[in-house]
Amino acid sequence: MYLAQDPTLADFGRDPWWLVLGKIVFAFAFGLLATLLGVWFERRVVGYMQVRPGPNQVGPFGLLQTLADGLKMAFKEDILPRAADKVVYFFAPTISVICAVTALSVVPFGPMVSIAGHWTPLQVTDVPVAVLVLLACSSMGIYGIVLGGWASGSTYPLLGGLRSSAQMISYEVAMGLSIVAVFMTAGTMSTSGIVAAQAKGTELSIGGFDLPAPGWYAILLLPSFIIFFISTVGETNRAPFDLPEAESELVAGFMTEYSSLKFALFMLSEYVSMVTMSAVTTTLFLGGWRAPAPITTFWAGANSGWWPMLWFFAKVVALVFVFVWLRGTLPRLRYDQFMRFGWKVLLPINLVWILVLSGLRSIEDWDAQGKGIAVGIPAGILLIATLFWPTRKPEPKPTLQEQANNRPYGSFPLPPMDLQVPPSPRTRRVVAEREPANIAAGSDGEV
Amino acid sequence: MTTQTVLAAAGGVSGGEQVTFWILAPLALIGAIGMVAARNAVHSALWLVLTMLCLGVFYVLQAGPFIGMVQIIVYTGAIMMLFLFVLMLVGRDASDSLIETLRGQRTAAVVLGLGFAGLVGGGLYRALGDTTAVGLEQANAEGNVQGIARLLFTKYVFAFELTSALLITAAVGAMVLAHVERRKEDKMDQIATMRSRFAPGNYPGPKPGPGVFATSSSVATPARLPDGRLTERSTPEILPVREMTDRETSLKGTDK
Numbered sequence: 001m002y003l004a005q006d007p008t009l010a011d012f013g014r015d016p017w018w019l020v021l022g023k024i025v026f027a028f029a030f031g032l033l034a035t036l037l038g039v040w041f042e043r044r045v046v047g048y049m050q051v052r053p054g055p056n057q058v059g060p061f062g063l064l065q066t067l068a069d070g071l072k073m074a075f076k077e078d079i080l081p082r083a084a085d086k087v088v089y090f091f092a093p094t095i096s097v098i099c100a101v102t103a104l105s106v107v108p109f110g111p112m113v114s115i116a117g118h119w120t121p122l123q124v125t126d127v128p129v130a131v132l133v134l135l136a137c138s139s140m141g142i143y144g145i146v147l148g149g150w151a152s153g154s155t156y157p158l159l160g161g162l163r164s165s166a167q168m169i170s171y172e173v174a175m176g177l178s179i180v181a182v183f184m185t186a187g188t189m190s191t192s193g194i195v196a197a198q199a200k201g202t203e204l205s206i207g208g209f210d211l212p213a214p215g216w217y218a219i220l221l222l223p224s225f226i227i228f229f230i231s232t233v234g235e236t237n238r239a240p241f242d243l244p245e246a247e248s249e250l251v252a253g254f255m256t257e258y259s260s261l262k263f264a265l266f267m268l269s270e271y272v273s274m275v276t277m278s279a280v281t282t283t284l285f286l287g288g289w290r291a292p293a294p295i296t297t298f299w300a301g302a303n304s305g306w307w308p309m310l311w312f313f314a315k316v317v318a319l320v321f322v323f324v325w326l327r328g329t330l331p332r333l334r335y336d337q338f339m340r341f342g343w344k345v346l347l348p349i350n351l352v353w354i355l356v357l358s359g360l361r362s363i364e365d366w367d368a369q370g371k372g373i374a375v376g377i378p379a380g381i382l383l384i385a386t387l388f389w390p391t392r393k394p395e396p397k398p399t400l401q402e403q404a405n406n407r408p409y410g411s412f413p414l415p416p417m418d419l420q421v422p423p424s425p426r427t428r429r430v431v432a433e434r435e436p437a438n439i440a441a442g443s444d445g446e447v
Numbered sequence: 448m449t450t451q452t453v454l455a456a457a458g459g460v461s462g463g464e465q466v467t468f469w470i471l472a473p474l475a476l477i478g479a480i481g482m483v484a485a486r487n488a489v490h491s492a493l494w495l496v497l498t499m500l501c502l503g504v505f506y507v508l509q510a511g512p513f514i515g516m517v518q519i520i521v522y523t524g525a526i527m528m529l530f531l532f533v534l535m536l537v538g539r540d541a542s543d544s545l546i547e548t549l550r551g552q553r554t555a556a557v558v559l560g561l562g563f564a565g566l567v568g569g570g571l572y573r574a575l576g577d578t579t580a581v582g583l584e585q586a587n588a589e590g591n592v593q594g595i596a597r598l599l600f601t602k603y604v605f606a607f608e609l610t611s612a613l614l615i616t617a618a619v620g621a622m623v624l625a626h627v628e629r630r631k632e633d634k635m636d637q638i639a640t641m642r643s644r645f646a647p648g649n650y651p652g653p654k655p656g657p658g659v660f661a662t663s664s665s666v667a668t669p670a671r672l673p674d675g676r677l678t679e680r681s682t683p684e685i686l687p688v689r690e691m692t693d694r695e696t697s698l699k700g701t702d703k
Contacts, residue, residue: 129513
C-alpha cells in the first residue's frame with residue numbers, strides 16, 4: 001500500500017463527477033473555514049504579542065467571533081456611492097474572491113487515497129502548467145482591488161487601487177523569477193510533480209564527497225524561498241506591505257467606500273489569498289504534504305493515507321503564523337522604500353541567483369577537474385574583485401577653523417572661536433544669597 | 448497530458464471542447480465589440496480583458512496550455528493592468544466625445560470593417576476549412592512546455608534573443624527619455640536659494656492666497672498686491688484669470 005503514493009498527471013481527470021464536485025466543495029470550504037479561523041488566529045496571536053487577550057467572549061476561546069462579525073456585516077446597510085461606477089463596483093469584490101479561491105484548485109492537499117473505492121489524488125486538478133495557473137489567479141486577483149478602487153469614485157480608494165496595481169506588478173516579477181529556480185530544479189510545472197520532486201534528498205558531490213542534501217527546496221534553494229515568501233507578503237497586501245489599505249494615509253485604501261457583504265468579500269479574499277499563498281509556498285518549497293524529515297525515519301507510514309493532510313495543514317498554519325508575526329512586528333514601509341526594495345533588491349538578487357544556479361546545473365555532468373575550473377575561475381574573479389574594489393576613502397574632516405574659513409561670502413557671522421562666555425551675574429547672586437542647608441553633623445564635618 | 452490535449456493531438460474535437468468554444472467565442476466577440484463601443488476608457492479596457500481571457504482558454508483548449516497561461520499572466524495580468532494604471536491616472540470621467548468630425552465616418556467604418564472581417568473570415572475558411580491538423584502530437588511529444596522550450600532555445604534562439612534585446616532597448620530608451628536627471632550645477636544649495644529668494648524682482652514673502660483682497664472668493668480670481676495691482680502668481684497656472692464684469696460686481700438689489 002505504500003507504493004505509488006505520488007500522483008502523476010495521468011491520475012487526474014478520471015474521477016467520477018461526484019468526486020470532483022466533492023473535492024471542489026472541500027477546497028472551497030477549506031478557504032472559507034481558513035478565513036473564519038484565520039481572522040480569529042490573527043487577532044489572538046497579535047493580541048498575545050501585544051500583551052492583551054484578543055477576542056475571547058464569543059464561543060470557546062472566542063472562536064466564533066469572526067462568525068458573529070460576518071453575520072453582523074451581512075445585516076449592515078449596503079451603501080452605493082453616488083459617484084460609483086455601479087457595475088464595476090458590484091463585480092470588483094467577486095473577482096477578488098473568485099481568483100483567490102480558484103488558486104486552491106491546483107494545490108495538492110495529499111497523496112493518492114481511496115475514496116469509496118476510487119483511487120484518487122487529494123487535489124482538485126493538476127495540469128502541466130499548474131504553477132502558472134496559480135500565478136494567473138494571483139495576477140487576475142489584482143483586478144478586484146484595482147477596479148474596486150477605481151469604481152468607488154473617490155480619491156482614497158483610487159489611490160489605493162493605483163498603489164496596489166503598481167505593487168502587485170512589481171512583486172509578481174520577483175515572485176515569478178523565484179519560481180523559475182523551482183522549475184529548473186524540479187523539471188516540471190505541475191504542483192504534484194514539484195511535491196514529488198522534493199520527496200527524496202539529492203546527492204551533492206562536492207570535491208569527491210557525496211553529501212546528502214535535503215529535499216525541501218526551502219533549504220536547497222534558500223534565496224528563492226526567501227524572495228518568494230517576501231513577494232507573497234507583497235502580493236497579498238499584508239503588513240508590512242499593506243500600502244493599498246494603509247489606514248494612516250488612505251483611510252482603508254481601495255475598500256474605503258465598501259460596506260456590508262461587499263466589504264466582507266474583500267476581507268474574505270484577503271484571508272483566502274493569504275492561506276492560498278501559504279499553501280503554495282508549502283507546496284513549492286516546504287515539501288508539500290510530505291511529513292517533515294525526522295518523522296519519516298521512525299514512522300514509515302507518515303506519508304500515506306490521510307495523514308499527509310495533517311502535515312500539510314500544520315505547515316500552512318505555521319506559514320500563516322509567520323504572516324501574522326510579520327504584521328505584529330514590522331512597521332509599514334514607505335511607498336518609495338517598498339518599490340526600491342522590490343525592483344533594486346529582490347529582482348537583481350533573484351537574477352544573479354538564477355544565473356548561479358543554472359551555471360551549477362550545467363556543469364553537473366562534468367568531471368571533477370572541469371567543475372573545479374568552472375567554479376574556481378568565477379569565484380577567483382569575484383574574490384579578486386572584492387579585494388581590490390576601489391574603496392571610497394573618506395576625506396579628512398576639515399578642522400573647525402578651516403570650515404569657518406571655507407564658508408562662502410555672505411554667510412551669517414560667527415562668534416570668535418575662542419569666545420569665553422563670562423558667568424552670568426545673576427548666577428553669582430543666587431549662589432551668594434542661598435541659605436546654607438541645615439545638615440545634621442556627620443562623622444566628618446565636611447559635606 | 449489531459450484528455451483534451453490528447454484528443455486535440457489526435458485531430459478530433461471533443462464535445463467538451465465544442466461546448467467551451469461555443470460559450471466562449473460569443474463572449475470573446477462581445478468583448479471585442481464592447482471594447483470598441485464603450486465610451487469610458489476603463490470599460491473599454493475591461494471588455495478587452497474579457498476577450499483576452501477567452502483567447503487564453505482557447506489556447507489551452509487547443510493543446511497549448513503554456514501559451515494560454517502566459518496569455519493570461521502577461522497580457523491580462525500585466526499589460527492590461529499597466530493600461531488600467533495609466534487610464535486611472537488620466538481620470539475616471541475621461542470619456543470619448545461622440546461628435547463626428549467627418550460626416551458618415553462611423554457608418555463607413557462599420558461597413559468597411561464588416562466587409563474586411565467577412566473577407567478575412569471567408570478567405571480563411573476557404574483555405575483551411577477542410578484541412579486536417581497534423582503534427583500536434585509530435586510537437587507535444589515531451590510535453591507542451593518542453594516542446595516550446597526546445598524550439599525557443601535551439602531553432603529560434605537567435606530570433607528569441609533579438610526580440611528580448613529589442614524589448615530591453617525599448618524599455619531602456621523609454622526610461623532615458625522619461626527620466627529627468629538634474630545636473631550637479633543646477634542643484635542649488637541653501638545659500639544660493641536664499642540669494643535667489645532675495646534677489647531683486649523676486650518677492651521673498653509667501654505668495655498671496657487666491658481671493659485675498661479680491662473682488663470674489665473664487666480660486667480663479669487673482670489676489671491684489673498691497674499697491675492694488677492684480678498678481679498672476681496667486682492663481683493656478685491652468686486656470687484662466689477672470690475679471691468680473693461691472694454687471695456682476697454691481698449690487699443685485701437684494702440687500703435693502
